[in-house]
Amino acid sequence: GLKPENTQILSDIRTVARNIRIFSQDVHKGRITGTREKKFTDAVIVGIGGSYLGCEFVYKALKPGRHPKINLHFLSNVDIDNFGQILTRIEPDTCLWIIVSKSFTTTETMANLTQVQAFLNRHHLNSEDHLVTITAKGSPGDDPSNPVLASFHMFDFIGGRYSVSSAVGGVPLSLAFGYDTFEQFLTGCAQMDRHAFQAPVQENIPLTAALISIWNIQILKYSAQAIIPYSSALSKLPPHVQQVYMESLGKSVDIHGKPLPCPAGSIVFGEPGTNAQHSFFQLAHQGPAFPVEFIGVLKPGYAGDQVTSKGVFNHQELWANLIAQTQALAKGRDHEDPARSFSGNRPSSLVVISDLTPESVGLLLSFYEARTVFEGFMLNINPFDQFGVELGKILASGIRRQMAEKNAGTPSGGTPPDPVTAFYLKALFNGRID
Structure with a gap:
């Protein structure tokens, strides 16, 4: 049986799930409305990194063929232009704002929350x-006295980049598509989790993918890999995998603090195909080699009428290009003109899902999570920390203080900025570089 502490965790998870279901249903049925008693039509997710990347991927993946009950928008960057662009797509009276932060102290998210509160006051x-808040128990955002419509808990043992299957994804996705759709997504996640945990080594798909990745990085010495989904619906998969993989595995020491004998992790980037073929595939075929992982979807999400061009349907044309690219990377081609010669022998892999149902999208998301964790375990590193993000935050706090003093017109009581920082601060406040 479950240990007592795990029994309590399971009970807490079920409570959060029940609260998400009730809240989303009440919003859809108009039992919960805005200040002017209008039904909500839009929701803006305010968060950064793992607080939005995975959720945005799943939302975009599930949209084809489905009409969202509530449209989602994502406010991540502290850049005021990100905020301004969203304001052009929403109506103040019918918009929910969902603040996602485990600690409720993340600088960018708190700065955007201040903008949101000012926006609400103006209207x-x-x-x-x-x-609405999604945060950890005991955080500043969990204070019962906070003036919020609803608050949902995320658990402290779940890192942001692994949190899509928690309230972080559950609240927005249930608002967008209904709780039943989110539950189907969880079914796919659980199916891959069980496979990763139980399947024999020879049949374990994410474990095999992790071994291939280690081979490419440690033995073949490739320092980058591309993630290319041949599906516009999966356009946000590369940035999500980029964070999951690079934040989890971008380490130089093992779990005991000893230097790693070989590099861990690699640069991850990508764009949907066939678009990628017309941007960086020139380098993929004839420049420095790097592994390419293709993702194919057997059935498109859009079920509308298709017509043929050159005898094939659009989705078939997509697959013709996908298959051709794997062959071109592997086989290459000799040519008397060196500029037209392809060396071949360039590594690639192909991940195939049957469709864009919630279950399939859940399978795909959990595949990349399990693959990343397996790779971290085999390299003897912790795939759940991310201390590399901290130094920049510390340095930014000092620069922020100098900016605040200048805004307030108060003399600086601390160490004057170094010449480079002083140069850029002057340019920023003057609006020009002298």
Whole structure:
């Protein structure tokens, strides 16, 4: 049986799931409305990194063939232009704002929350009618006195980049497509989790993928890999995998603090095919080699009428290009003109899912999570920490203080900025570089 502490965790998870289901249903049926009693049509997810990347991937993946009950928008960057662009796509009276932060202290998210609160005040809307929080128990955002419409807990043992199957993804995705769709997505996640945990080594798909990745990086010395989904619906998969993989495995020491004998992790980038063929595939075929992972979908999400061009349907044309690219990378081609010669023998792999149902998208997401964790375990590193993000935050706090003093017109009481920082601060405040 489960240990007592695990029994409590399971109970807490079920409570959060039940609260998500009830909340999303009440919003859809108009039992929960905004300050002016209008039904919600849009929701803006305010968060950064793992607080939005995975959720955005799943939302975009599930949209083809489905009409969202509530449209989702993602406010991640502290750049005011990100905020301004979203304001052109929403109506203040019918918009929910979902603040996602485990600690509720993340600088960018808190800065954007300040903008959101000011926006609500300008439009005479109450925070307790339009703000939702997703945060850890005991965080500043978990204070019962906060004026919010609803608050959902994320658990402290779940890292942001692995949190899509928690309230972080559950609340937005249930609002967008209904809780039943989110539950189907969880079914796919659980299916891959069970496979990763139980399948024999020879049949374990994410373990095999992790071994291939280690071979490419440690033995063949490739320092980058591309993730190329041949599906526009999966356009946000590369940035999600980029964070999961690079933040989990970008380490130089093992779990005991000893230097690693070989590099861990690699640069991950990507774009959907066939678009990628017309941007960086020139380098993929004739420049420095790097592994390419293709993702194919057997059935498109859009079930509308298709017509043929050159005898094939659009989705078939997509697959013709996908298969051709794997062959071109592997086989290459000799030519009397060296500029037209392809060396071949360039590594690639192909991941195939049957369709864009919630279950299949859940399978795909959990495949990349399990693959990343397996690779971390085999390299004897911790795939769940990310201390590499901290130094920049520390340095930014000092620069922020100098900016605040200049904004307030108060003399600096600390160490004056170094010449380079002083140069850019002057340019920023003057709006020009002298």
